[in-house]
Amino acid sequence: MNGARFADFAVHSRFLIVVSGIPSPVSLVMNSRSLPAKIALSAAVVALLLGVQAMLGRYFNEYVQQIVLYAGINIILAVSLNLINGITGQFSLGHAGFMAAGAYSAAAFTFYVGPQITARFQNEAAGSNVVFIVALLLSAAAAGIAGLLVGLPSLRLRGDYLAIVTLGFGQIIIVLITNIREVGGAAGMTGLPLMTNFVWVAALMVLCVLSVRNLAISHLGRSMKAVREDEVAAEAVGVDTTRAKVLAFVISSMWAGVAGALQAHYIQSAHPGSFTFIRSIEVVIMVVLGGLGSITGAVVTAVLLTGLTEVLRSITGAFAVGLSLVLFAAVLTLPRYRSAMRQSAMGWLLWLRWPLLSGVALVAGFVFGRDWLEARVAALRFVIYALILIVLMLLRPQGLLGRGELSWSSLRRSRSATTPEAEGASERSEPVDEGVRGTL
Amino acid sequence: MLRIENLNVYYGVIHALHDLSLEVGAGEIVTLIGSNGAGKSTTLLALSGLLQPQSGAVQFDGKNLLAMPAHTRVTSGLVQVPEGRRVFSSLSVAENLALGAYARRDKADVQKDLDDVYALFPRLSERKSQAAGTMSGGEQQMLAVGRAMMSRPRLLLLDEPSLGLAPLLVREIFNVVKRIRERGVTVLLVEQNAHMSLAIADRAYVLETGRIVMSGVAKDLARDARVKEAYLGA
Ligand SMILES: Nc1ncnc2c1ncn2[C@@H]1O[C@H](COP(=O)(O)OP(=O)(O)OP(=O)(O)O)[C@@H](O)[C@H]1O
Ligand SMILES: [Mg+2]
Numbered sequence: 001m002n003g004a005r006f007a008d009f010a011v012h013s014r015f016l017i018v019v020s021g022i023p024s025p026v027s028l029v030m031n032s033r034s035l036p037a038k039i040a041l042s043a044a045v046v047a048l049l050l051g052v053q054a055m056l057g058r059y060f061n062e063y064v065q066q067i068v069l070y071a072g073i074n075i076i077l078a079v080s081l082n083l084i085n086g087i088t089g090q091f092s093l094g095h096a097g098f099m100a101a102g103a104y105s106a107a108a109f110t111f112y113v114g115p116q117i118t119a120r121f122q123n124e125a126a127g128s129n130v131v132f133i134v135a136l137l138l139s140a141a142a143a144g145i146a147g148l149l150v151g152l153p154s155l156r157l158r159g160d161y162l163a164i165v166t167l168g169f170g171q172i173i174i175v176l177i178t179n180i181r182e183v184g185g186a187a188g189m190t191g192l193p194l195m196t197n198f199v200w201v202a203a204l205m206v207l208c209v210l211s212v213r214n215l216a217i218s219h220l221g222r223s224m225k226a227v228r229e230d231e232v233a234a235e236a237v238g239v240d241t242t243r244a245k246v247l248a249f250v251i252s253s254m255w256a257g258v259a260g261a262l263q264a265h266y267i268q269s270a271h272p273g274s275f276t277f278i279r280s281i282e283v284v285i286m287v288v289l290g291g292l293g294s295i296t297g298a299v300v301t302a303v304l305l306t307g308l309t310e311v312l313r314s315i316t317g318a319f320a321v322g323l324s325l326v327l328f329a330a331v332l333t334l335p336r337y338r339s340a341m342r343q344s345a346m347g348w349l350l351w352l353r354w355p356l357l358s359g360v361a362l363v364a365g366f367v368f369g370r371d372w373l374e375a376r377v378a379a380l381r382f383v384i385y386a387l388i389l390i391v392l393m394l395l396r397p398q399g400l401l402g403r404g405e406l407s408w409s410s411l412r413r414s415r416s417a418t419t420p421e422a423e424g425a426s427e428r429s430e431p432v433d434e435g436v437r438g439t440l
Numbered sequence: 441m442l443r444i445e446n447l448n449v450y451y452g453v454i455h456a457l458h459d460l461s462l463e464v465g466a467g468e469i470v471t472l473i474g475s476n477g478a479g480k481s482t483t484l485l486a487l488s489g490l491l492q493p494q495s496g497a498v499q500f501d502g503k504n505l506l507a508m509p510a511h512t513r514v515t516s517g518l519v520q521v522p523e524g525r526r527v528f529s530s531l532s533v534a535e536n537l538a539l540g541a542y543a544r545r546d547k548a549d550v551q552k553d554l555d556d557v558y559a560l561f562p563r564l565s566e567r568k569s570q571a572a573g574t575m576s577g578g579e580q581q582m583l584a585v586g587r588a589m590m591s592r593p594r595l596l597l598l599d600e601p602s603l604g605l606a607p608l609l610v611r612e613i614f615n616v617v618k619r620i621r622e623r624g625v626t627v628l629l630v631e632q633n634a635h636m637s638l639a640i641a642d643r644a645y646v647l648e649t650g651r652i653v654m655s656g657v658a659k660d661l662a663r664d665a666r667v668k669e670a671y672l673g674a
Binding site: 219222223225226229230232233234236237238239240241403 | 489511513514519521526528535538540587590591
């Protein structure tokens with residue numbers, strides 16, 4: 001059954017790529033290898049995903065599976081928003097609105113039309129897969145149209161103004177949905193079929209990441225970066241800045257819509273409350289923390305922050321996060337004290353004084369205040385979450401990866417760059433990511 | 441090649457250009473001089489399509505330029521180097537130059553033009569992977585000109601390329617402008633440095649508060665008493 005599911009997916013996902021006009025990773029593979037290699041590769045991917053799914057089902061409980069799926073959905077959201085906020089340099093606060101457009105259009109389809117279609121299939125699983133594929137395409141289309149509607153009038157706006165317009169637009173979508181009785185109004189829509197599983201989320205996530213990456217290093221992606229850097233200069237070299245911005249909005253919202261559809265068919269409901277601007281801001285935080293414009297950064301922070309919200313449910317978890325943050329801070333500030341450390345042992349003390357102090361404070365709080373904290377963990381969770389964001393932002397204002405990308409070659413480079421001079425140099429050349437440079 | 445007739449531009453109630461008329465012939469270097477706020481940049485922005493004039497006509501190679509959107513003006517051969525350098529600062533030198541060729545269809549010749557630009561500005565070829573924003577002002581100006589050359593201009597619009605550069609670099613930039621013309625590119629040069637620009641231009645126009653007040657052969661203007669007093673500091 002699962003094999004059939006994936007075969008369906010493989011065929012239709014290519015269609016999805018053609019629709020969105022993105023150079024596809026599938027086509028990359030298809031162009032560069034012989035037919036047997038292609039088949040072997042696809043088979044390997046299918047086997048891998050099915051294997052992981054089986055393993056998740058067997059060795060991990062519902063809760064862990066849920067976190068994994070949420071992480072995947074958040075990756076799709078963060079990476080797609082990165083196209084607008086990072087690569088094109090615009091500022092959208094409406095991602096949750098596009099997500100809602102996708103979630104509700106897909107939900108309405110699977111709820112009202114879905115059963116009729118499934119009934120025509122002898123094999124129920126095949127029928128439900130066909131329904132889901134159509135629902136996903138529908139969610140991308142609906143959200144894409146919403147993205148076009150926001151993108152067009154917002155072209156003249158920049159920065160804060162654009163942020164306000166997208167924020168307002170997101171709220172308008174929510175109000176609209178709340179007033180449509182057929183999709184449940186304020187109470188939301190429940191009783192949706194469970195269609196999302198690990199294979200769908202993983203495959204779509206990979207597709208999203210690869211297509212955004214391919215887009216970023218393509219001709220069109222270059223024009224988006226030019227818009228980010230300087231709109232006047234972009235016009236002066238002949239970039240159609242209108243087209244670049246609108247396309248960024250449309251493609252990004254299509255993926256947000258897909259993420260919305262995946263979420264709705266996992267929790268089997270759609271509720272206006274899950275698509276408020278708080279959700280948009282969550283995604284913005286992922287993009288900013290990962291480093292605006294860095295795709296791998298968005299992936300890493302999407303996973304970390306999804307995990308963080310879960311870990312913070314217990315005080316032990318919060319304690320562990322706090323300690324790792326202190327360690328992280330110590331590592332980040334190490335270069336500043338390197339010369340002092342070479343001169344005397346006092347240098348070590350200088351470096352470690354803040355990490356040590358805060359570490360001791362954490363341990364003390366954990367040991368002596370545990371019961372008090374435990375009783376208030378629900379209320380404190382968001383405070384701690386916010387504190388962690390503040391600390392991360394102070395430690396690394398340019399985001400985890402800046403504009404660079406995480407790759408094997410970048411890891412090797414950072415290991416060889418040990419002298420302060422080399423470090424300064426790599427810091428300065430950071431925005432130029434290796435992959436882009438190679439293709440330009 | 442370029443013919444501007446009775447161009448009027450307003451910024452709200454400010455009338456920035458009054459019935460401006462100007463012509464540039466193929467192969468010429470024409471300079472437009474004037475003091476701060478005269479409307480020089482406004483003229484170039486209207487030509488490259490970054491702002492919309494309220495009335496007037498502009499013909500470029502017989503085509504109605506004002507009907508074209510900004511990005512197609514670049515493909516038709518009219519390329520502007522905007523005032524104040526405006527390089528893509530977090531992209532590398534090589535990426536900036538590649539973006540210069542963004543709108544071109546003849547991808548095959550891009551490599552040759554890239555070699556040409558590096559020959560014109562050896563400094564750039566030494567710094568291919570440096571982030572443009574970290575380069576010196578003079579280097580950024582060279583990059584801005586080099587990037588425009590990558591668009592294969594037939595008419596290059598330069599907005600105060602010498603602004604803020606040391607005397608030696610100013611000389612170098614003007615030399616580059618001459619060499620660019622030798623490659624068959626027509627140049628419309630906006631400058632406050634009237635001394636240097638009159639020395640390399642064929643013809644010149646003088647702009648004062650949005651009006652052309654004088655025009656003629658550059659050498660004659662350089663000798664004109666009024667120009668000397670107002671722009672050459674003599
Ligand atoms: N966006 C704008 N809004 C309002 N007024 C403007 C705007 N841009 C330019 N102006 C005005 O139009 C006039 C011409 O400006 P312009 O930039 O063309 O001068 P310029 O000759 O290029 O001067 P400079 O040598 O200082 O660059 C000035 O009075 C300026 O204040
Ligand atoms: Mg000016």
